[in-house]
Amino acid sequence: MENIDLRTVTVERYLQPLREGGSLPALADADDGYKYVLKFKGAGHGSRMLISELLGGEIARKLGFKVPELVFALLDVDFGRTEADEEIQDLLKFSEGTNLALHFLSGSINYDPAVMPINELLSSQIIWLDAFITNVDRTYRNTNMLMWNKELWLIDHGAAYYFHHSWDNWETSAKTKFPQIKDHVLLKNAIQLEKVDLEFKALLTDEFIDNLVDKIPDEWLETEAYKMNENEMREVYKSFIKIRKEHTINFINEANDARKNLV
Known part of the structure; x- marks a missing residue:
């Protein structure tokens, strides 16, 4: 387990x-x-x-x-x-x-893409992650990455999973191409998405997804607003993540097309 x-x-x-x-x-x-x-x-x-x-x-x-x-x-x-x-x-x-x-990473500094280049593999891995979790907030304006002890750390994923601000058509949202990826700070070097896709999907097992979603505290789930109980809301999150894993080709193609437009 x-x-x-x-x-x-x-x-x-x-x-x-x-x-x-x-x-x-x-x-x-x-x-x-x-x-x-x-x-x-x-x-x-x-x-x-x-x-x-x-x-x-x-x-x-x-x-x-x-x-x-x-x-x-x-x-x-x-x-x-x-x-x-x-x-x-x-x-x-x-x-x-x-x-x-x-x-708190004391002494860390904000990642600066102008002076801290990231290789193609790591760029592709971060692009895949953010497209997978629909994270709209890793742009030039706000990279949400830190350098600490000479290593890159990812922070602030609170803008991910934006479907849950309405819950309408969440199944369709799970299959989105995620066009916002065009604004990602690391898009230019992300040329290994297909390689990353195979490796990352193997790591995200259904068991891991279920166990993670079950960690959401009851008090965080706004059951009255959406007329669902806690277990029903957790099932939506689990299904959203699993459906998204089955349709990664949608956001991979979108990211590749957006990257070509940068060149």
């Missing part, structure tokens, strides 16, 4: 907001002695963003990418009452319970 273990920590201290993120993530201390980039379920897209972060980040890790450790982060009901900023105080209040956090 493919086991996926996510630790749970308790947030002890809110250090500072990271205002470059639209959802107001924060740097925080937890009870295990580490610092984390904390993503709040009470923020803009709320728990759907956390689900995207969880699924996208752990799929990336399964495929062999370096991704900061993801942990469930508990916020106590009294946490943040002494916060002076009303916006942040409201954010903390609406985020009581289980949130998501990424291990």
Whole structure:
């Protein structure tokens, strides 16, 4: 059985907001002695963003990418009452319970495509990942990659799986060509997508997908809004990922065509 273990920590201290993120993530201390980039379920897209972060980040890790450790982060009901900023105080209040956090990579720097070239294989692997998880947010404007200890790390997958912002026609969305890939920062060098496709699909077994989706906390699933129970919503996520795996040729062809237009 493919086991996926996510630790749970308790947030002890809110250090500072990271205002470059639209959802107001924060740097925080937890009870295990580490610092984390904390993503709040009470923020803009709320728990759907956390689900995207969880699924996208752990799929990336399964495929062999370096991704900061993801942990469930508990916020106590009294946490943040002494916060002076009303916006942040409201954010903390609406985020009581289980949130998501990424291990803080102290001293990391943003990936700069102008001075940090990435080879064709790694470019193809990242393109495949982002097209597979429908991640619209790895562009020149915001690469969402860090260099840490001379290695490339992938962060911020909260913009993936955008189908779940409406749930309409999710089966059709699972087969999308993902035309947004044309804006990807690494598209130009991604010439090995067919090779990557065979390797990556073999890693993403149905057992892994099921186990990963089952990690989504009940409190993150907006059952009332979509008139489904928790298990029904999880089944949609599982089916979406599996259908997408069966139709990777759609986004591979789209990416190859978009890359040719760059040359």
